[in-house]
Amino acid sequence: MHFQWYPGHMTKAKRMMQENIKLIDLVIELVDARIPLSSRNPDIDELGRHKARLILLNKADLAEERWNDAWAEYFREKGFSVVKVNSKKGGGMKSIHGVIQEACREKIERDRKRGILNRPVRAMVVGIPNVGKSTFINSLTGKSCTKTGNKPGVTKGKQWIRLNRQVELLDTPGILWPKFEDQQVGLKLAFVGSIKDDILQTEELGAELLRFMLDNYPGVLESKYAVEEDDDAYTTLSRIAESRHCLVRGNELDTEKAALLLLDDFRNGKLGRLTLEYPPEV
Numbered sequence: 001m002h003f004q005w006y007p008g009h010m011t012k013a014k015r016m017m018q019e020n021i022k023l024i025d026l027v028i029e030l031v032d033a034r035i036p037l038s039s040r041n042p043d044i045d046e047l048g049r050h051k052a053r054l055i056l057l058n059k060a061d062l063a064e065e066r067w068n069d070a071w072a073e074y075f076r077e078k079g080f081s082v083v084k085v086n087s088k089k090g091g092g093m094k095s096i097h098g099v100i101q102e103a104c105r106e107k108i109e110r111d112r113k114r115g116i117l118n119r120p121v122r123a124m125v126v127g128i129p130n131v132g133k134s135t136f137i138n139s140l141t142g143k144s145c146t147k148t149g150n151k152p153g154v155t156k157g158k159q160w161i162r163l164n165r166q167v168e169l170l171d172t173p174g175i176l177w178p179k180f181e182d183q184q185v186g187l188k189l190a191f192v193g194s195i196k197d198d199i200l201q202t203e204e205l206g207a208e209l210l211r212f213m214l215d216n217y218p219g220v221l222e223s224k225y226a227v228e229e230d231d232d233a234y235t236t237l238s239r240i241a242e243s244r245h246c247l248v249r250g251n252e253l254d255t256e257k258a259a260l261l262l263l264d265d266f267r268n269g270k271l272g273r274l275t276l277e278y279p280p281e282v
């Protein structure tokens with residue numbers, strides 16, 4: 001799903017979030033493991049104050065494992081619980097229930113002291129568009145879960161999914177708007193396909209990704225497309241067009257098509273597991 005944000009959308013999304021967050025104990029925030037900072041909206045730290053916090057490094061299958069570990073460490077040091085997941089294939093899902101209990105230990109302890117026993121933890125999934133919220137919710141709930149429907153004392157219309165005796169999940173995820181003011185951030189969001197491609201022409205976007213690849217993953221394009229890598233991104237892009245027979249009118253090289261091919265291959269993991277940003281301390 002692609003999304004265009006307008007000020008009206010942001011105000012509405014924020015208001016929804018402020019409403020829903022009152023109902024929950026735990027914020028389950030999905031970030032894209034390839035761009036864990038660029039795929040966050042820092043407003044969530046303000047909105048989620050006083051709540052237990054769990055960060056899921058989603059699409060971990062598309063990012064480099066050593067950087068996934070480094071990012072997990074980075075967020076843990078900041079006080080978050082963290083799990084690396086692949087929502088599409090179900091990777092990492094098993095450990096989540098244990099981590100939720102761990103993340104909510106203080107709340108459970110507080111309940112116990114007040115004599116409240118066995119009140120389920122209430123959680124909400126949040127994240128920017130396309131980060132995998134629906135995929136994750138489907139993967140976590142499967143078919144065995146029951147929707148509990150409207151409950152007395154709960155805002156009308158809210159649906160809760162009972163995961164087990166300990167956890168209930170709000171069935172609609174909270175949408176966070178990405179922060180595209182910073183051009184580098186916008187670029188990375190466009191690479192992973194989180195925001196509409198038309199912030200840049202396909203060809204420019206592909207060339208930017210190519211530049212990143214040449215700098216950070218030298219040799220990958222060479223072996224994937226059987227081309228010699230040139231320091232100049234457009235030269236390399238032309239070579240990819242040639243190698244992949246991307247042609248217009250039968251003979252001219254179609255570098256736009258080559259750019260699209262490159263972006264698709266990157267997004268589908270066909271260039272291998274790639275991480276686009278690294279934890280600040282490193």
Ligand code: GDP
Pocket residue numbers: 001058059060061062085086087088089127128129130131132133134135136
């Ligand atoms: P939402 O907008 O946050 O609800 O995102 P979706 O759940 O619609 O997912 C967006 C895209 O990412 C879909 O094409 C999913 O199949 C894909 N996706 C979600 N999670 C993963 C994951 O862990 N790994 C991979 N490779 N793809 C994923």
